[in-house]
Amino acid sequence: MKAIVTGYSKGLGAAIAAELLGRGIPVLGLARGRAPDLAARFPDALQAVELDLADPAALTAFLAGGTLASWVQGSDMVLLVNNAGVVWPVGPLAEQDPAAAVQAVTVNVAAPLALAAAAVRASNGAERRILHVSSGAGRSAYPGWSVYCATKAALDRHAEAVALDGDASVRCCSLAPGVIDTGMQAEIRATPESRFPMKERFVQLKAQGGLNSPEACACALVDYLLAPRFGSKPVDDLRNA
Structure with missing residues (x-):
């Protein structure tokens, strides 16, 4: 069994990578930066690749190379955790930077979909489990x-749609993990209320201790990923699982 984790160098991604590594599952980590602490703790089980998922040319070059195929070769189960994501641009349309919107779609959509296809193509004969780290924001609209x-x-x-393809060797789930105390949450709380009218809700969650820790969330998320039922619900919420 081997895993691929995007955005593994900080926040929830780092916690997920650490949880997998701690369970003896080697991880290929993809991120703009490095995670020296993880590398020091798991020198033989972590392979790190510096990759800016917001750069379509860099992503295309990585997918055209042999790193991913070499990583999954011979594994009976391949886990892909599409964790990397950005919340920007925030605000009404008139205040959004179009270039930031392009970058967000590349990181949040193009990269996960491309990596999912690449991982499946490179691992024929293995069981493939793909977990998209989604959000309640994908199921309800929020201003800004x-x-x-x-x-x-x-x-x-x-x-x-992947579930409807009917390939029993490919299981995919888009999982909302809940509200987690990460750098993204700090960005949200620092956003002017004029751009994100629901800011106060997240300020209060932090003040009242309502944010889950990345480590606790990662433990529950990896349990979910490895459970026999994974993929039975293509869209799910970790808080209700």
């Missing part, structure tokens, strides 16, 4: 989050 809501909804529809 039109791009974020749309990109997370895209992951939900992708997982549902």
